[in-house]
Amino acid sequence: MKKIAMVLGLVLLAGTAAFATPSTQIWIPSTDIQPFKKLHFGFDQYIKMERADGTREANVINNGLTIGVLPFEKIQMEVGIDQRAFGIEPYDSAPIYLNAKIGTPEGSLFEGSPAVAVGGYDFGTKKYTTDAGWGTDNNILYGLVAKTLGKAGRLSLGYYQGNDKLLIDKEGKKDEKGVLASWDRTISEISDKLWVAVDYMGGENAYGALSYGVAWKFAPNVGVILGLDRYNNTDLKSTYTVQVDIDLDL
Numbered sequence: 001m002k003k004i005a006m007v008l009g010l011v012l013l014a015g016t017a018a019f020a021t022p023s024t025q026i027w028i029p030s031t032d033i034q035p036f037k038k039l040h041f042g043f044d045q046y047i048k049m050e051r052a053d054g055t056r057e058a059n060v061i062n063n064g065l066t067i068g069v070l071p072f073e074k075i076q077m078e079v080g081i082d083q084r085a086f087g088i089e090p091y092d093s094a095p096i097y098l099n100a101k102i103g104t105p106e107g108s109l110f111e112g113s114p115a116v117a118v119g120g121y122d123f124g125t126k127k128y129t130t131d132a133g134w135g136t137d138n139n140i141l142y143g144l145v146a147k148t149l150g151k152a153g154r155l156s157l158g159y160y161q162g163n164d165k166l167l168i169d170k171e172g173k174k175d176e177k178g179v180l181a182s183w184d185r186t187i188s189e190i191s192d193k194l195w196v197a198v199d200y201m202g203g204e205n206a207y208g209a210l211s212y213g214v215a216w217k218f219a220p221n222v223g224v225i226l227g228l229d230r231y232n233n234t235d236l237k238s239t240y241t242v243q244v245d246i247d248l249d250l
Contacts, residue, residue, distance in 0.1 A: 022066065022080060022101045022121050025182045025199040026227040026241065027211035031115035031146040031156060033076040033103055034068035037250040041065060042082075046229070046239040057237070058087025066099070074108040077101065080121075094126035094136045106148060114147040128165045139163045140207070144180060153185030160201070167205040170235045178202025193217040208232035213241065221247040
């Protein structure tokens with residue numbers, strides 16, 4: 001517990017951060033879950049493209065920690081905490097977000113069964129009120145199934161729903177739900193260290209996007225993802241993303 005407390009303290013003091021993320025593909029959650037006592041550090045940056053006039057908004061940066069908390073093979077669970085900064089107020093005054101996920105890996109329910117996961121993320125600490133006009137309790141809940149189809153890679157499909165006060169489209173209408181879908185594959189023909197993915201999150205809220213990217217494992221416990229997020233809401237600028245992932249065993 002002392003180790004965990006120390007790590008949490010370091011993460012919270014390590015500067016600014018962005019999206020409160022469970023184990024993900026490029027953008028959406030995945031059915032992957034951190035094993036018991038595995039600490040996962042995520043350092044993500046979302047770099048916004050320039051406007052036509054050459055201006056650029058502040059980047060969004062993510063420092064997060066996720067840990068596996070169940071000592072079982074067939075039922076696994078992770079919980080996480082992130083610190084977020086958009087470079088704007090009032091959102092940076094409530095920078096802490098939480099996430100959790102529980103599920104079962106492929107083949108656990110029966111021979112050939114898909115992986116199944118349910119969870120939630122972006123549980124912010126500032127509750128939305130009409131008086132304040134803002135909040136961070138996006139409170140996205142989701143369910144996913146995933147199946148690896150040999151050399152064709154892994155397909156995932158799911159659904160999400162969030163806070164309809166905050167997940168709205170560009171016209172201000174409720175847009176709090178949508179599909180989740182992804183394809184990912186390790187390109188073992190080139191190297192077992194190389195991985196590619198494409199994922200999609202439905203809706204024209206701030207989360208809806210088509211994302212794709214590649215990852216490289218520099219060590220068994222260290223990897224880097226390079227990707228691009230194109231948002232369904234055309235008023236939002238696309239973002240490049242650089243994500244550094246580090247795993248440690250307690």
